[in-house]
Amino acid sequence: MPHPSMKLFVGDGEISHNMSTLLSKLKSRLSQSNGAAFLISFLSKSYFVDSAKLLVLGSIIETGRRLCRWFLVRFRIQYSITAQFNQGDPAYEWMLHFLNDQQVWKRACDFQVSAKSSARKWGINSGIAVKSHSVDYVPTYALPQLFRWQGYWLEIMRPKSQNNTLFAHPELGQLTGLESIFITVYTLDMSVLSAIVEQAHQRYIEVSRPDVIIHTADTLRYHHHPWGGVKRQPRRSFNSIILQEGVLDSIRQDAKEFLETQAWYTERGIPHRRGYLLYGPPGSGKSSTIFALAGELGMEIYSLSLASNFVDDSFLQHAAASIPKNSIFLIEDIDCALPSRADIDEDQLNSTGSIPHMLSTRRRAPQSRVTLSTLLNVIDGVGSEEGRLFFTTTASTQLTLLRPGRIDRKVQCHLATNEQATALFKHLFSSDANSSTSAKISEANYEMRLQKNINELSNTFSLQVPPHEFSIAELQGYLLGYKNKAEKAVEGFATWVEEERQYKRDQKEREDVRRKTKEKNESKGSST
Numbered sequence: 001m002p003h004p005s006m007k008l009f010v011g012d013g014e015i016s017h018n019m020s021t022l023l024s025k026l027k028s029r030l031s032q033s034n035g036a037a038f039l040i041s042f043l044s045k046s047y048f049v050d051s052a053k054l055l056v057l058g059s060i061i062e063t064g065r066r067l068c069r070w071f072l073v074r075f076r077i078q079y080s081i082t083a084q085f086n087q088g089d090p091a092y093e094w095m096l097h098f099l100n101d102q103q104v105w106k107r108a109c110d111f112q113v114s115a116k117s118s119a120r121k122w123g124i125n126s127g128i129a130v131k132s133h134s135v136d137y138v139p140t141y142a143l144p145q146l147f148r149w150q151g152y153w154l155e156i157m158r159p160k161s162q163n164n165t166l167f168a169h170p171e172l173g174q175l176t177g178l179e180s181i182f183i184t185v186y187t188l189d190m191s192v193l194s195a196i197v198e199q200a201h202q203r204y205i206e207v208s209r210p211d212v213i214i215h216t217a218d219t220l221r222y223h224h225h226p227w228g229g230v231k232r233q234p235r236r237s238f239n240s241i242i243l244q245e246g247v248l249d250s251i252r253q254d255a256k257e258f259l260e261t262q263a264w265y266t267e268r269g270i271p272h273r274r275g276y277l278l279y280g281p282p283g284s285g286k287s288s289t290i291f292a293l294a295g296e297l298g299m300e301i302y303s304l305s306l307a308s309n310f311v312d313d314s315f316l317q318h319a320a321a322s323i324p325k326n327s328i329f330l331i332e333d334i335d336c337a338l339p340s341r342a343d344i345d346e347d348q349l350n351s352t353g354s355i356p357h358m359l360s361t362r363r364r365a366p367q368s369r370v371t372l373s374t375l376l377n378v379i380d381g382v383g384s385e386e387g388r389l390f391f392t393t394t395a396s397t398q399l400t401l402l403r404p405g406r407i408d409r410k411v412q413c414h415l416a417t418n419e420q421a422t423a424l425f426k427h428l429f430s431s432d433a434n435s436s437t438s439a440k441i442s443e444a445n446y447e448m449r450l451q452k453n454i455n456e457l458s459n460t461f462s463l464q465v466p467p468h469e470f471s472i473a474e475l476q477g478y479l480l481g482y483k484n485k486a487e488k489a490v491e492g493f494a495t496w497v498e499e500e501r502q503y504k505r506d507q508k509e510r511e512d513v514r515r516k517t518k519e520k521n522e523s524k525g526s527s528t
């Protein structure tokens with residue numbers, strides 16, 4: 001009968017002649033001497049010797065691996081430069097585009113796929129010839145990629161964030177972290193890195209030229225970079241903006257002159273900044289004017305609305321400080337953080353009349369979390385960065401606090417005049433304006449244009465437009481319903497005017513009822 005522990009050493013299929021000899025030897029030896037001592041000597045001779053050998057071999061390999069890694073890291077430190085580009089910073093965008101340009105993605109094997117939108121993605125051209133690409137393929141560069149650039153070896157890495165939680169905001173909860181790209185250049189020549197970044201920047205400008213890039217403030221990027229959202233819009237031609245005669249040209253001239261005269265400002269110790277206020281009713285072209293100007297000047301827009309619930313004092317200061325030079329800083333709806341005329345009058349009656357007192361104590365309905373003093377500081381004081389255009393828009397006409405220095409030019413955008421209505425009609429229906437889409441215009445429409453004179457139609461149309469009653473956006477909305485039917489647009493306009501008036505009257509009545517009910521409830525509440 002074999003010893004039970006011997007099962008350990010008998011493998012499947014090894015019951016052979018040798019094994020039976022071994023077992024019989026073992027039997028006789030166990031009977032001759034002390035069984036335990038024999039077992040130890042048996043084990044030490046075979047299994048454990050092999051294990052020990054394996055252990056030593058494994059240790060040697062592991063030490064070798066660690067040594068190689070150690071040398072590699074030392075080598076990288078000694079003979080390479082690594083640059084980090086953080087998401088949200090403009091240079092990150094340049095580098096993503098640079099990598100696409102260098103076709104580094106050809107060796108990439110992981111892509112982020114998302115439906116195409118106006119958000120800037122820098123997707124690659126997948127090479128498939130389809131009419132219009134519906135998705136963006138953006139390489140993630142999760143694994144390090146080596147590539148050559150002008151004779152230098154470069155390595156790109158975009159490690160996945162280990163801990164995606166950046167910090168916990170009291171109201172918005174857990175906020176996610178940002179990604180970074182690391183580019184290692186295997187040289188000690190710092191100028192190579194600068195050349196790469198410069199080339200990336202230049203290419204980015206070239207590629208972005210047909211678009212206007214709009215950076216929007218994004219709460220998720222708060223601690224890192226407040227300008228997390230990037231959108232692009234096709235440039236808008238200056239001719240498509242319909243303001244009063246000469247207004248647009250004068251803004252353009254003014255901005256160009258400002259940008260060309262930095263030295264003049266520096267010599268005289270005047271801060272190099274210029275502020276513009278565009279005010280007027282909704283849909284009168286304030287934002288469109290700024291976008292068209294940005295396209296014309298080749299500048300990027302950094303746009304922020306003070307009404308956003310995550311925009312508070314520290315956010316605003318941080319956002320303003322991180323706008324690069326030669327950009328447009330746009331604050332929309334500035335009135336929601338400014339006191340109204342009524343507030344000022346009331347405060348002046350209650351106090352000595354000094355504005356600083358009023359600023360610190362009282363504001364209109366708290367539509368914004370930004371305090372007035374911070375806003376004014378950002379516009380003109382310590383927090384404001386030089387060398388950029390500052391634009392702000394509002395529907396209010398009572399912005400008395402925006403004195404020169406804060407705001408240098410004020411431009412009023414009106415509800416449509418008859419001249420503007422004529423210009424809009426011609427812009428939408430003349431063949432010149434539609435030349436890029438002429439292929440889509442039906443034959444019938446083309447014939448109609450031949451028969452009818454657009455000038456005549458536009459005059460008839462504008463005579464029916466009640467001056468200063470409808471915004472250009474409203475008129476445009478109506479006309480777009482008749483894209484290739486100019487005649488019909490003119491015919492149906494009088495009815496549309498009546499319908500719109502009725503709609504506005506109803507809306508006003510509803511609002512009045514709501515306001516009165518609210519006031520009643522409030523007075524009831526205060527009396528009890």
Ligand SMILES: Nc1ncnc2c1ncn2[C@@H]1O[C@H](COP(=O)(O)OP(=O)(O)OP(=O)(O)O)[C@@H](O)[C@H]1O
Pocket residue numbers: 240241242243280281282283284285286287288289393395413472473474476
């Ligand atoms: N003066 C204008 N010239 C050309 N297009 C205009 C003009 N005004 C309005 N539009 C058209 O109306 C739409 C809305 O215009 P825009 O956003 O510029 O108005 P806005 O005054 O900034 O409005 P809001 O105060 O609501 O932001 C755009 O599509 C634009 O094409």
